[in-house]
Amino acid sequence: xxxxxxxxxxxxxxxxxxxxxxxxxxxxxxxxxxxxxxxxxxxxxxxxxxxxxxxxxxxxxxxxxxxxxxxxxxxxxxxxxxxxxxxxxxxxx
Numbered sequence: 367x368x369x370x371x372x373x374x375x376x377x378x379x380x381x382x383x384x385x386x387x388x389x390x391x392x393x394x395x396x397x398x399x400x401x402x403x404x405x406x407x408x409x410x411x412x413x414x415x416x417x418x419x420x421x422x423x424x425x426x427x428x429x430x431x432x433x434x435x436x437x438x439x440x441x442x443x444x445x446x447x448x449x450x451x452x453x454x455x456x457x458x459x
Contacts, residue, residue, distance in 0.1 A: 368436050368449040372426070372456045379423040379454050383436050393441045401433040408435065431455040
C-alpha cells in the first residue's frame with residue numbers, strides 16, 4: 367500500500383509504502399513512477415533498495431498535482447503489478 371503527503375515546510379512529497387510478503391525469486395528493488403501536471407503517462411523516477419520503502423520528490427511545485435505508484439522489480443526483469451495510485455496536491459503558500 368502506497369501513501370503520500372506534501373510537506374509544506376520542506377516543499378517535498380513524501381512517499382512511503384508497505385508490501386506483503388514478496389516471493390523469493392531473487393534480488394529485487396522498488397520502482398517509483400510519477401505522472402506530473404504536464405505528463406500524459408507515468409514516468410519512471412527512481413529505483414530504491416528493497417529495504418528502503420521511502421521516496422522524497424522535490425519536483426512538485428506549490429499548486430501542482432502529481433500521481434505516483436510503486437512496483438517491485440526483480441533483477442531478471444520480472445515486475446509486480448502496480449501499487450495503488452496516490453494523488454498529491456502541493457499546497458500553495
